[in-house]
Amino acid sequence: MLSPTTARTMAAFIALAAVSLVGLSFAHQTIVVGAESAEQYRVIVGMVREPVFTDERNALDLIVRTMDDEPVPGLEASLSVEFVAPNGAVRQLDVRAQYGRPGHYTDDIMLTAPGVYQIRVTGFIGAIEVDETFATHEVRPLSELAFP
Amino acid sequence: MRRLHRTAFAVALAMTGVVAAHADFLRLEPGIDGVVVGAPSEVTIHFTMGVEARFSTFKVYRLELEADAHPADLTAPTERERMRLEALAASLAAAALERDDDADHPQRVDDGAPTMSGSNTAVTLGLDDDLAAGVYVVMWDVLAVDAHATSAHRLLFVAPAQDTEEVRMVGASVALTM
Numbered sequence: 386m387l388s389p390t391t392a393r394t395m396a397a398f399i400a401l402a403a404v405s406l407v408g409l410s411f412a413h414q415t416i417v418v419g420a421e422s423a424e425q426y427r428v429i430v431g432m433v434r435e436p437v438f439t440d441e442r443n444a445l446d447l448i449v450r451t452m453d454d455e456p457v458p459g460l461e462a463s464l465s466v467e468f469v470a471p472n473g474a475v476r477q478l479d480v481r482a483q484y485g486r487p488g489h490y491t492d493d494i495m496l497t498a499p500g501v502y503q504i505r506v507t508g509f510i511g512a513i514e515v516d517e518t519f520a521t522h523e524v525r526p527l528s529e530l531a532f533p
Numbered sequence: 534m535r536r537l538h539r540t541a542f543a544v545a546l547a548m549t550g551v552v553a554a555h556a557d558f559l560r561l562e563p564g565i566d567g568v569v570v571g572a573p574s575e576v577t578i579h580f581t582m583g584v585e586a587r588f589s590t591f592k593v594y595r596l597e598l599e600a601d602a603h604p605a606d607l608t609a610p611t612e613r614e615r616m617r618l619e620a621l622a623a624s625l626a627a628a629a630l631e632r633d634d635d636a637d638h639p640q641r642v643d644d645g646a647p648t649m650s651g652s653n654t655a656v657t658l659g660l661d662d663d664l665a666a667g668v669y670v671v672m673w674d675v676l677a678v679d680a681h682a683t684s685a686h687r688l689l690f691v692a693p694a695q696d697t698e699e700v701r702m703v704g705a706s707v708a709l710t711m
Contacts, residue, residue: 487684
């Protein structure tokens with residue numbers, strides 16, 4: 386039997402962990418692909434550093450998992466990613482696997498204009514053809530952080 | 534047990550203070566951009582640094598394809614065909630590298646006896662005799678000498694021998710533009 390203090394501490398820890406998890410996933414966007422197929426995957430897209438500011442080195446954070454939450458490795462040559470800037474400029478990324486993180490893919494980028502960017506992911510996962518567009522959160526000017 | 538030994542070995546290596554990049558793929562031999570004309574008797578994987586053979590796995594599997602997934606021309610698969618095959622290869626490699634005792638698996642075509650170069654940066658796998666034309670997946674799960682583990686795969690397109698002249702031309706073109 387737990388003491389009330391221990392129980393409260395455990396409850397607080399669990400609540401904190403839950404909030405942390407929500408916070409982590411909140412900044413990334415998830416789309417399920419293969420919705421009309423028996424083969425489905427979760428494609429999760431965001432940036433490695435969030436919130437995102439202009440003029441700082443950042444990177445794509447692309448995650449592919451099965452519906453059983455298993456990572457899907459080896460897709461660096463079967464997926465293509467492009468960023469579309471608020472002014473319509475397009476940059477093709479050279480996707481690579483993140484070392485030590487199966488199912489995670491990345492490429493470096495520095496966003497220079499504030500606004501919302503589109504991230505288009507095309508290619509194949511398993512037997513599923515993918516063509517999905519994600520949107521970043523508002524990219525804010527780095528000058529907002531300048532002080533004094 | 535092999536994984537346990539590998540982990541222990543990796544920890545021991547890490548404690549020696551060796552620090553470097555992990556063993557990245559460099560190139561496959563034979564072939565140009567993964568395309569080989571006629572059945573090769575062996576395939577060699579080159580890495581950017583030495584790998585520990587005792588704690589690494591290398592396999593070659595035939596990629597079984599539905600008719601609509603076959604490249605129209607094995608000597609020149611399109612970008613879209615390659616991307617589709619890469620995704621299928623990733624699924625195959627993930628499953629095959631987890632398998633133990635798969636020497637008799639019907640899709641496996643290597644002899645299961647990798648030989649290393651003197652510097653351990655190249656691994657050669659013997660292949661079945663008279664390999665049929667088609668798409669194969671060369672896959673590995675290696676522990677580099679710097680204790681970093683990586684898994685990856687590459688496609689190997691085996692084209693029928695009658696296309697040899699055409700591929701020689703492609704090869705010459707690639708060589709001239711490099």
